[in-house]
Amino acid sequence: xxxxxxxxxxxxxxxxxxxxxxxxxxxxxxxxxxxxxxxxxxxxxxxxxxxxxxxxxxxxxxxxxxxxxxxxxxxxxxxxxxxxxxxxxxxxxxxxxxxxxxxxxxxxxxxxxxxxxxxxxxxxxxxxxxxxxxxxxxxxxxxxxxxxxxxxxxxxxx
Amino acid sequence: xxxxxxxxxxxxxxxxxxxxxxxxxxxxxxxxxxxxxxxxxxxxxxxxxxxxxxxxxxxxxxxxxxxxxxxxxxxxxxxxxxxxxxxxxxxxxxxxxxxxxxxxxxxxxxxxxxxxxxxxxxxxxxxxxxxxxxxxxxxxxxxxxxxxxxxxxxxxxxxxxxxxxxxxxxxxxxxxxxxxxxxxxxxxxxxxxxxxxxxxxxxxxxxxxxxxxxxxxxxxxxxxxxxxxxxxxxxxxxxxxxxxxxxxxxxxxxxxxxxxxxxxxxxxxxxxxxxxxxxxxxxxxxxxxxxxxxxxxxxxxxxxxxxxxxxxxxxxxxxxxxxxxxxxxxxxxxxxxxxxxxxxxxxxxxxxxxxxxxxxxxxxxxxxxxxxxxxxxxxxxxxxxxxxxxxxxxxxxxxxxxxxxxxxxxxxxxxxxxxxxxxxxxxxxxxxxxxxxxxxxxxxxxxxxxxxxxxxxxxxxxxxxxxxxxxxxxxxxxxxxxxxxxxxxxxxxxxxxxxxxxxxxxxxxxxxxxxxxxxxxxxxxxxxxxxxxxxxxxxxxxxxxxxxxxxxxxxxxxxxxxxxxxxxxxxxxxx
Numbered sequence: 001x002x003x004x005x006x007x008x009x010x011x012x013x014x015x016x017x018x019x020x021x022x023x024x025x026x027x028x029x030x031x032x033x034x035x036x037x038x039x040x041x042x043x044x045x046x047x048x049x050x051x052x053x054x055x056x057x058x059x060x061x062x063x064x065x066x067x068x069x070x071x072x073x074x075x076x077x078x079x080x081x082x083x084x085x086x087x088x089x090x091x092x093x094x095x096x097x098x099x100x101x102x103x104x105x106x107x108x109x110x111x112x113x114x115x116x117x118x119x120x121x122x123x124x125x126x127x128x129x130x131x132x133x134x135x136x137x138x139x140x141x142x143x144x145x146x147x148x149x150x151x152x153x154x155x156x157x158x
Numbered sequence: 159x160x161x162x163x164x165x166x167x168x169x170x171x172x173x174x175x176x177x178x179x180x181x182x183x184x185x186x187x188x189x190x191x192x193x194x195x196x197x198x199x200x201x202x203x204x205x206x207x208x209x210x211x212x213x214x215x216x217x218x219x220x221x222x223x224x225x226x227x228x229x230x231x232x233x234x235x236x237x238x239x240x241x242x243x244x245x246x247x248x249x250x251x252x253x254x255x256x257x258x259x260x261x262x263x264x265x266x267x268x269x270x271x272x273x274x275x276x277x278x279x280x281x282x283x284x285x286x287x288x289x290x291x292x293x294x295x296x297x298x299x300x301x302x303x304x305x306x307x308x309x310x311x312x313x314x315x316x317x318x319x320x321x322x323x324x325x326x327x328x329x330x331x332x333x334x335x336x337x338x339x340x341x342x343x344x345x346x347x348x349x350x351x352x353x354x355x356x357x358x359x360x361x362x363x364x365x366x367x368x369x370x371x372x373x374x375x376x377x378x379x380x381x382x383x384x385x386x387x388x389x390x391x392x393x394x395x396x397x398x399x400x401x402x403x404x405x406x407x408x409x410x411x412x413x414x415x416x417x418x419x420x421x422x423x424x425x426x427x428x429x430x431x432x433x434x435x436x437x438x439x440x441x442x443x444x445x446x447x448x449x450x451x452x453x454x455x456x457x458x459x460x461x462x463x464x465x466x467x468x469x470x471x472x473x474x475x476x477x478x479x480x481x482x483x484x485x486x487x488x489x490x491x492x493x494x495x496x497x498x499x500x501x502x503x504x505x506x507x508x509x510x511x512x513x514x515x516x517x518x519x520x521x522x523x524x525x526x527x528x529x530x531x532x533x534x535x536x537x538x539x540x541x542x543x544x545x546x547x548x549x550x551x552x553x554x555x556x557x558x559x560x561x562x563x564x565x566x567x568x569x570x571x572x573x574x575x576x577x578x579x580x581x582x583x584x585x586x587x588x589x590x591x592x593x594x595x596x597x598x599x600x601x602x603x604x605x606x607x608x609x610x611x612x613x614x615x616x617x618x619x620x621x622x623x624x625x626x627x628x629x630x631x632x633x634x635x636x637x638x639x640x641x642x643x644x645x646x647x648x649x650x651x652x653x654x655x656x657x658x659x660x661x662x663x664x665x666x667x668x669x670x671x672x673x674x675x676x677x678x679x680x681x682x683x684x685x686x687x688x689x690x691x692x693x694x695x696x697x698x699x700x701x702x703x704x705x706x707x708x709x710x711x712x713x714x715x716x717x718x719x720x721x722x723x724x725x726x727x728x729x730x731x732x733x
Contacts, residue, residue, distance in 0.1 A: 046236045049501055049533060049560050050617070052292070053236065054318050054346065058427075058451050059504050139430040141456065 077150040079107050079121075090147065095140045099123075103152065111152055121152045164189075168197045177202045196220055203227065204637075204662050206244060206268065207687065210720045211252030222261045223287075224253070228268035230665050230714055231615075232640055234292060237667055237712070239693055241727040244268040247277075248725075254281035262287040262313075269293070275300030279307035287313040287341075294320035298328045298347065305331035313341035315368075323349030330355040339363040343370035345394045345425060353379045361386040370394025373427040378406035384413035392446075393417075394425035398433055411436045424448035424474075431459035441466030445493075448474040450500045461486050471495045471526075476502040477511035477533060484516035488523025496529040501560060514541035521548035529554040536567040537594055542576025546583035555580055556591035562618035562643070565595040572596055578603035581611075591615040601625035605632020613638040626650035630657050640665040648675030655682045663716035673708050679715070680733035687722060688715045688733040 046056075072092070078085040086106060093099045096113055103123065104111045111121045113136035123135040127146045135143070135150070171194060174180055184194040200223040203209060215221065228244020246268045253260055260282040270293045278285065285308050298321065304314060305328055329352045332339075339359070344351075351374040360366060366387050371380065375396035384390065414420075420440050429452050444467050449460060453476060460475065461483045470491040477499050479487075487494070497520060499512055514537045520527065521544065528551050537559050557577075565572055573594040581587060581604050588610055592600065596619035604611065605628035612635050620626070626646040629639065630653065639661065647670030658664060673690070680688040691712035722732050 048235070048562070048617075049504070049558055050235045050615075051500060051533075052234050052318060053320075055450065055500060056504070058453055059502060141431055141454065 073144060073147075075147060075149045077103065077106075077152070079152045080154045088150070090144055096136050096143075099135075103150075107152060119155055121155060124151050124153055125149065126151070164193055167193050171197050175200070199223060200262075201225070205716050205718075206246075206249070207723050208662070208716060208718045208720070211249045213720065215252065215256045215258060219256075219258065221258050223264075224249075224260065224262070225264040225266075226268060227266045230267075230640065230663060231638065232642065232665055232667070233267055237642070238714075239691065239727075239729065240294070242691065242730060243723065243725055243727070245725060246270050247274040250274045250278050250281070254278075259284055261285055262289075264289040264291075265293055266291040267293065269295040270300070271295050272297055272300035272303070276303040279303040284310060286310050286338075287315075289313060289315040289317070290319050291317040292319065297322035298324045298326050298349070301344075302326060302328040302331040305329070305336075306333065309333075309336070310338055311336065312338050312365075314339070315341050315343045316346055317343065319346050321347055323347050325349045327352055327355065329359060332359050334362070337362050338365065340365050341368040342366065343368065343394065345370040345372050345396070345427070347372040347374075350374050357382055357386060363387070364389070366390065368392035368422075370425060371396035373397050377410060377433075381406055381410035381413050384410070384417060388413075388416040389419055390417055391419050392422040392424075393420060395423070395429075396425055396427060398426050398429040407433065407436065411439075415439050418443070420444070422446035422448075426452035426455065429454050431455040434459050434463045437463065438466050442468060445469055446472040448472075450474040450476055450498065452476070453478075453502060457483050465490055467491060469493055472497075474498040474500070476500050478502045480511055481513055481516035481519070484512060485519045485523075488519040491524060493526060494520075494524040495526050497524075497527065498531040499533055500531075501533040511535070514538050517541060518544050518548075521545040525549075526551075528552055531556040531558075531591075533558045533560060535560055536564065537573060537576065538566045538568050539571060539573055539576035539579075540566075540568070542573065543579040546579040550583045551586065552580070552584040553586055554589040555584065555587060556589065556615070557593055558591065559593040562593070563595045564593075572599070574599040574603065578607075581607040586610055589613040592619055593617060597621050598625040598628070601628040605629050608633055610635055612636060614640070616641040616644055618643045620644045620646060623647055623650035623653075627653055630654060634660075636660070637662045639663075641667070641669060643668040645670050647671050648678075651675055652679055652682070655679060655686075658683060658686055658715060659717055661717070663714065665712075665714050666710075667712040669709075669713075671710050671713055673710055676710055676713060677733055685717060685719070686715050687718050689713070689726070690731045690733065691729060692731060693729050 073090045074087050075090055076085045077088050088102070090099070093102065100111055100113060100123065109121055111123050113123055113134070124132050125135050126148045127133055128148060132151070167190070171180075171183060174183060177200070180194060180198060184191045195217050197220065198218050199220060201214065201218055201221055202225045203214070204227050206226045206228050226246065226249060229238050229242060232238060233242070244267060246265055254277055261284050263278065270290060275296055278288070288304060301314070304311065342359075351372060353375065356375070357379070360369065360383050367390065369383070369387060369390055369392070371394055373396050377398060380395060414436055417440060421443060423437065423444055423446070426449060431454065434455065441463065447464070447467060447470055449455065457478045457480050460479050464470070464483070464487055468490055471493050473487065473491065473494060473496070475498070479499070484499070499516070502511065512532070512534050514534070517532055517534070518541050527549050530552065537557065566576070574597055577592060577596070577600050581590070587608055590604070590608065590611060590613070592615065598621045601620060601624070604614070611633045614629065614633070614636065623646055625644070626641070627650050629636070630650070646666065651666070651671050652675060676688055676690060680686065690710050691714065726732055
């Protein structure tokens, strides 16, 4: 919705031979300037697109992660005590089960979620607030929106 | 028919229910006018300022049901200031004074206060049905009066209103003796809900068919409610976040299976997607599905749900379903009549969630489609021509290309030909919304072909006054014309003033009309209310000639038989 797009559409239409010449038409070019052109993160208008306030508020309040087939979410994964970490695309997994299976395979040890078992490695994550949390408490889709990185803790910690 | 006694004619009239037909009957002769007016029970008023309650009651003293609409349609998109008008209190006061036996009140885009609700609840012994759509100005205290005082309440239907939630106990205000509820919709309330009171109310309402919950009703409460009301036909789910292995979820699954009459599903205001599968068992019965607020649910889960919904007639969904998802809809939902696809990403991240391909797929797969509202990033003339060929039965066609003035993305041409094909093919078209790059040509087509068109919405379109003139001259059945950000001015506005007597209203904002043009119009047509809405303090509209050429920001005119309204706020200038 940037000005550059609307301006170019006006200029392309003036080349069209079926349209009246610019001197005849009373095209108001200021119309194309109603949309601010500057930053890509411009503030959304309140009156366009024409949707009701309720839907507008619902959409504004959601940070909808667009997860199509071609998107990915790579996060760092560290095993406690091991300085070199790995990187993992969380979008490749359908849920916690497949994530754990894969991690267990990658680090060659059994890893579990959200359990106070002192014998196993427990998977934790850093969320968008910077807090370290137990993996598995929230629905998978919500987890994907908030996770920043993963850490596999040593059993003794717990 | 002169040789039938009045009672017989009246009995015949009982079978005539549509407003249009009853209006036609009343014009046949004086005797029919008289019989009709005494027997009319339902009255529809499309513009609350076109008439006043006293005249309404003089003509229809036996009125039982009243529908009133207030603000113009563009108020939905924040184009009309809140204090503009549309107050229902004077109507309720007049109805109460006249002691008419009001049973049903349906309001749209009106300002309702707690005082009016209180008065309403106390004045009409047989009051049964309150439907408020896109209204504002009241709180849950007003709802408490309705709950407490309307002994025979059947419907309390609150659709998308702005209600101040005082977190009071309005649900507990329904007396234990209230067992008549058929519809209870409070999905738009933002605050806490007394779940105990709600469950008890639902449990003692055996006739409850439609229940729409707000986001404060969690999953375990939903399960309990569905157990109390297995007869439910229309369900609006509130919050839907949970762990799929939990006991509540399993209880919900069991309860849902028993709801064999369930035909319509909506809500999912906060939803964890994998829980949608709980509804799969009843999907084959669903005729209506509204997932337009389920912003958390990814397209793939939506598709999984829809694949079970073979009988769907109405679908409202977000564009996160994608073109692929729409192809699934097209191949699954062969009974589809109405589709609305809303945008899910307001900042235009460039994600082409749905395109012309989805629209074409739907038109090809759904032969019964007659109403569509489609928000998309791009469109082509070729696609619209194909859609017109596939679906000549459109009654409502609303296309919103998110970027204004965007041309055909393949040919870079305006979309005149595409929309032209739509209006030419769809001979029953009553409502049309345009978008994309459009010249005067599209309006030539509309004026020429859209004979049944009653409502037209124009934004960022056209080149000259000719465009608007084509429409005003051509569309004989035009009722509501709303235009924004388009280069139409005084010439078009003033060309045929008598046209506005045949229309309900005209809205023009950010166009080229000037103050002097509006004044001339007001002079020529004293039976019109010509309102200038001017919120800009610096922009005082002055009388003298120079300022007369000043452009008017917002113009709203409508026919009326009761003259200038007295309740306009200071920023509304009625000429």
